[in-house]
Amino acid sequence: GLQFVARVKGxxxxxxxxxxxxxxxxxxxxxxxxxxxxxxxxxxxxxxxVEFLDEEANKYRVVTNRRDLTASEIAEIYRQRWKIELxxxxxxxxxxxxxxxxxTKEAVWNQLWLAMIAYGLCELVRIQTGSKKSTWEILxxxxxxxYDTWDNFMGALLREPSxxxxxxxxxxxxGRPRKYPKKLKTVQIVHR
Numbered sequence: 001g002l003q004f005v006a007r008v009k010g011x012x013x014x015x016x017x018x019x020x021x022x023x024x025x026x027x028x029x030x031x032x033x034x035x036x037x038x039x040x041x042x043x044x045x046x047x048x049x050v051e052f053l054d055e056e057a058n059k060y061r062v063v064t065n066r067r068d069l070t071a072s073e074i075a076e077i078y079r080q081r082w083k084i085e086l087x088x089x090x091x092x093x094x095x096x097x098x099x100x101x102x103x104t105k106e107a108v109w110n111q112l113w114l115a116m117i118a119y120g121l122c123e124l125v126r127i128q129t130g131s132k133k134s135t136w137e138i139l140x141x142x143x144x145x146x147y148d149t150w151d152n153f154m155g156a157l158l159r160e161p162s163x164x165x166x167x168x169x170x171x172x173x174x175g176r177p178r179k180y181p182k183k184l185k186t187v188q189i190v191h192r
Contacts, residue, residue: 005064005077012061013037014049022071027053031071036063050074091115094136131157 014034022028030051035044047063052075062078091097095115100108122135145153
């Protein structure tokens with residue numbers, strides 16, 4: 001009884017029953033009714049398949065049981081869902097929300113709310129200061145200048161780099177230098 005939009009792999013075995021007309025959006029490649037076999041029971045389920053292209057021309061295939069929406073609305077639902085996944089990935093990586101301090105319902109919600117507030121504050125600082133730095137860089141500055149004054153934080157955040165990076169330098173091979181130059185193999189050139 002749940003409504004869903006889920007991505008399927010390119011090698012999934014789907015039997016196309018009928019195709020729908022698509023005149024609304026040029027990014028929609030295919031809108032069709034398909035049958036999918038449940039792996040455990042071998043029961044056939046009828047779903048709707050929508051194939052679409054993103055901005056970089058990558059093809060995505062999603063199945064859904066929502067037949068009341070247009071194909072472009074289903075594609076937009078998946079795009080927005082992916083943004084939420086990236087948001088939680090950022091929270092796990094940068095706000096250290098991988099491990100919960102307690103597993104009670106209230107503690108988990110409190111930790112999630114605190115992480116989202118921290119993310120929101122970093123975004124607010126980035127927007128208000130007009131900084132070109134990423135949210136992660138602003139979070140690093142906030143952690144470093146937590147007990148310092150706001151003026152010192154702003155000075156560090158808006159400071160231009162003092163020198164240009166020359167990138168990573170190549171190191172020589174370890175060991176003794178060669179006594180004699182390396183001999184190159186001779187190449188025979190044949191004229192025709």
